[in-house]
Amino acid sequence: VSREGRDLELLEGLLGGKGLEGPGDDAALLRDAGDLLLTMDPLVEGVHFEVGTSVARVAHKLLHRNLSDLAAMGARPRAILASFVFGPTWVASQREELYARLAQECESMGVAWIGGDLSSSPGPAVLTLCALGSPSSTVPIPRSGLRPGMNLHVSGPLGGSLPSGRHLDFEARVELGVRLAEVHRPAAMMDISDGLALDLGRMLRASGGLGATLYEGRIPLHKDVDSVQSALGDGEDYELLFALEDSQEQQFCEDAAIPAVAKVIIGRVEGDPGLRLQRDEGGSVSIKETGFEHELS
Amino acid sequence: VSREGRDLELLEGLLGGKGLEGPGDDAALLRDAGDLLLTMDPLVEGVHFEVGTSVARVAHKLLHRNLSDLAAMGARPRAILASFVFGPTWVASQREELYARLAQECESMGVAWIGGDLSSSPGPAVLTLCALGSPSSTVPIPRSGLRPGMNLHVSGPLGGSLPSGRHLDFEARVELGVRLAEVHRPAAMMDISDGLALDLGRMLRASGGLGATLYEGRIPLHKDVDSVQSALGDGEDYELLFALEDSQEQQFCEDAAIPAVAKVIIGRVEGDPGLRLQRDEGGSVSIKETGFEHELS
Numbered sequence: 001v002s003r004e005g006r007d008l009e010l011l012e013g014l015l016g017g018k019g020l021e022g023p024g025d026d027a028a029l030l031r032d033a034g035d036l037l038l039t040m041d042p043l044v045e046g047v048h049f050e051v052g053t054s055v056a057r058v059a060h061k062l063l064h065r066n067l068s069d070l071a072a073m074g075a076r077p078r079a080i081l082a083s084f085v086f087g088p089t090w091v092a093s094q095r096e097e098l099y100a101r102l103a104q105e106c107e108s109m110g111v112a113w114i115g116g117d118l119s120s121s122p123g124p125a126v127l128t129l130c131a132l133g134s135p136s137s138t139v140p141i142p143r144s145g146l147r148p149g150m151n152l153h154v155s156g157p158l159g160g161s162l163p164s165g166r167h168l169d170f171e172a173r174v175e176l177g178v179r180l181a182e183v184h185r186p187a188a189m190m191d192i193s194d195g196l197a198l199d200l201g202r203m204l205r206a207s208g209g210l211g212a213t214l215y216e217g218r219i220p221l222h223k224d225v226d227s228v229q230s231a232l233g234d235g236e237d238y239e240l241l242f243a244l245e246d247s248q249e250q251q252f253c254e255d256a257a258i259p260a261v262a263k264v265i266i267g268r269v270e271g272d273p274g275l276r277l278q279r280d281e282g283g284s285v286s287i288k289e290t291g292f293e294h295e296l297s
Numbered sequence: 298v299s300r301e302g303r304d305l306e307l308l309e310g311l312l313g314g315k316g317l318e319g320p321g322d323d324a325a326l327l328r329d330a331g332d333l334l335l336t337m338d339p340l341v342e343g344v345h346f347e348v349g350t351s352v353a354r355v356a357h358k359l360l361h362r363n364l365s366d367l368a369a370m371g372a373r374p375r376a377i378l379a380s381f382v383f384g385p386t387w388v389a390s391q392r393e394e395l396y397a398r399l400a401q402e403c404e405s406m407g408v409a410w411i412g413g414d415l416s417s418s419p420g421p422a423v424l425t426l427c428a429l430g431s432p433s434s435t436v437p438i439p440r441s442g443l444r445p446g447m448n449l450h451v452s453g454p455l456g457g458s459l460p461s462g463r464h465l466d467f468e469a470r471v472e473l474g475v476r477l478a479e480v481h482r483p484a485a486m487m488d489i490s491d492g493l494a495l496d497l498g499r500m501l502r503a504s505g506g507l508g509a510t511l512y513e514g515r516i517p518l519h520k521d522v523d524s525v526q527s528a529l530g531d532g533e534d535y536e537l538l539f540a541l542e543d544s545q546e547q548q549f550c551e552d553a554a555i556p557a558v559a560k561v562i563i564g565r566v567e568g569d570p571g572l573r574l575q576r577d578e579g580g581s582v583s584i585k586e587t588g589f590e591h592e593l594s
Contacts, residue, residue, distance in 0.1 A: 042416055047418060083425050092304075119345075121423065126339070128423075
């Protein structure tokens, strides 16, 4: 387990059983307040976006990265709070553009911007949202619901998000997440932010230490991606990864509201721990759980 | 108006009328979710605490700074989410201590830590909470309710918070905020984070452009503070500033649950805009609205 993985486990231990539904899930559930789902994610300048990235793209990513976490719970986004910590290079015109762009992004997603805070820093900008959503069904969809025999699906093509700039321009799968939660009820769902291998590994561990086999030829890749390794390890795809029982597949495939790419079965959950890749040319290899992890000392 | 003041005005304009109760208030109100109050505040290393500050004090300030905003609305805190952005100097043992200390602080305040996120940064640490509370009465107490003739009160002594280290050790006035909201219903309340003069000025502007006279000898000062200027301009006091009508004073003064210092009338709201200080030796001088403001370029 990496440094970040160890810290996340520590945090999940601390948070467990304290009003949280599924510590370590994409969003936290606050019971009895209309069953509100909450998530909180920062963009750090130099980590989540390079210095010099257009403010419009920064505002877009900031909102959609947070909405993606809500989509992964099948929640409809309602409101955000924003905490902006600006470094010395952020001049007034850039700050003003960020406020205006974020307000536009919120409006286009039907999200109310209800509060937040403003601070200065001697270092890089840190732009943090807390996003609130309402579950679209009585129970939000956790990461931890995988069982052996389930089929794995992904909402869109993967890989190459950083070099292509897609990590700045993706659209959170809000409508798809709600549709899945309302109609198809996947047993488990999350968004792929750190790479298919790493995030699927987290899902399998959260489900009690299961394993999975992925089918090499069925993992959807972006046109500019030539290796399945990119899909497994690049991260920042923000596509939904979810699991259905065999018995759910027919109704799911007949749903015209689901894009064709999401109907492909890319793998299968198994009782045997570990991740395996079934190669096109035959045979199966073990997959290392690589992906983006924050460098903690 | 300063750079920060101008940015805050811009943000209030953008947020106005979009589901927010009182943009620019200490916390935002999410209607119809059990009327939840939300606030979000960061601690930036090198700004809100110095490098080398003990992790225990950082964890304490992080929680109480956010709870103070809820107290200022008369809300009872319920839950937090935490987003930790760690710079390279934060080693594993420090991070672990921060998690454990924050969990302890939450437990001692009856607050559930329900979620959050973990990231790395090449710069200083930025530790951000989103805190959620329930209003202790049907309507939370805004900043904007001042009217001419009202009496101003403050919950405790002011000044010298930074040199004394009190800015790290203060206790958010949670019980007092709830008591005020439940029993005495001040027309307006906020917490003093940037200095009495600056924060009172904000309250007066939010209330439609009123003014006030403060009584020099009645402003409570900490023992290590020798000038009223410290109380006016130092900031980081995290005491509650609130306003009562003359007709409320008797019942308020008879309430044994209110500390004596809070019963002193430190000033009076007036229709004439601007801040004035009535000197002990007689006469009145105009007060400049100075206090802590973030340095934005």
